[in-house]
Amino acid sequence: MKVAPSLLSCNFMKLEDEINAIEDAGADYLHFDVMDGMFVPNLSFAFPILQQIRAHTNMTIDTHLMVQKPERYIQSFADAGSDIITVHVEATEHIHRALQLIRDTGKKVGITLNPGTPIEVLIPVLHMVDLVLVMTVNPGFGGQSFIQECLSKIEFLNEYRDEHQLSYEIEVDGGVNNVSAQYCIDSGADVLVAGSYFFKHDDYSIPVRVLKGE
Numbered sequence: 001m002k003v004a005p006s007l008l009s010c011n012f013m014k015l016e017d018e019i020n021a022i023e024d025a026g027a028d029y030l031h032f033d034v035m036d037g038m039f040v041p042n043l044s045f046a047f048p049i050l051q052q053i054r055a056h057t058n059m060t061i062d063t064h065l066m067v068q069k070p071e072r073y074i075q076s077f078a079d080a081g082s083d084i085i086t087v088h089v090e091a092t093e094h095i096h097r098a099l100q101l102i103r104d105t106g107k108k109v110g111i112t113l114n115p116g117t118p119i120e121v122l123i124p125v126l127h128m129v130d131l132v133l134v135m136t137v138n139p140g141f142g143g144q145s146f147i148q149e150c151l152s153k154i155e156f157l158n159e160y161r162d163e164h165q166l167s168y169e170i171e172v173d174g175g176v177n178n179v180s181a182q183y184c185i186d187s188g189a190d191v192l193v194a195g196s197y198f199f200k201h202d203d204y205s206i207p208v209r210v211l212k213g214e
């Protein structure tokens with residue numbers, strides 16, 4: 001099990017200390033949420049912050065683009081230092097092209113879907129991706145409640161991966177805490193993103209251990 005703290009909930013006044021503490025605690029990915037105010041109703045952060053984080057750490061930067069027509073920005077996020085770039089299937093009319101653009105940058109290819117989107121929509125492109133992000137809240141804000149109905153998507157992805165001998169990671173994001181993490185682990189998740197639950201601790205090694213099921 002891997003843990004990916006979502007920087008959306010960190011203390012930005014102490015970003016350098018936060019990243020050091022996340023790394024020291026044994027987390028695996030830094031989850032970097034980009035919001036455009038169109039695909040989701042909120043705005044977050046993008047290139048200048050990403051570049052500075054990249055200059056500071058060798059951790060895997062896992063970028064979730066909550067952005068309309070993400071094709072426009074894929075090369076820029078690759079250049080700014082993302083290691084994994086994840087796009088929403090709902091955000092583009094040309095999902096194969098968007099995924100191929102990510103592949104062409106040499107970065108890992110991620111795809112995601114909103115809670116209301118059926119998982120079967122991803123079947124045509126599952127062979128193209130390194131990571132599938134299952135959103136368990138409607139994206140746009142931290143601190144929302146976990147939508148339990150999304151667990152069946154994790155189970156589906158797990159079975160589909162076995163049946164078709166694929167190797168994508170299954171990541172879960174939204175409302176992940178000590179209780180919902182166990183449901184995700186039982187359903188077959190590989191990576192858990194956590195924002196509000198993670199950063200409410202003073203000692204980040206505690207949520208890392210809990211989310212890894214240790």
Ligand SMILES: O=C(CO)[C@H](O)[C@H](O)COP(=O)(O)O
Binds near residue numbers: 008033175194
């Ligand atoms: O993608 C996101 C919001 O769109 C965040 O990564 C996610 O919501 C994490 O926050 P929390 O763990 O507090 O739900």
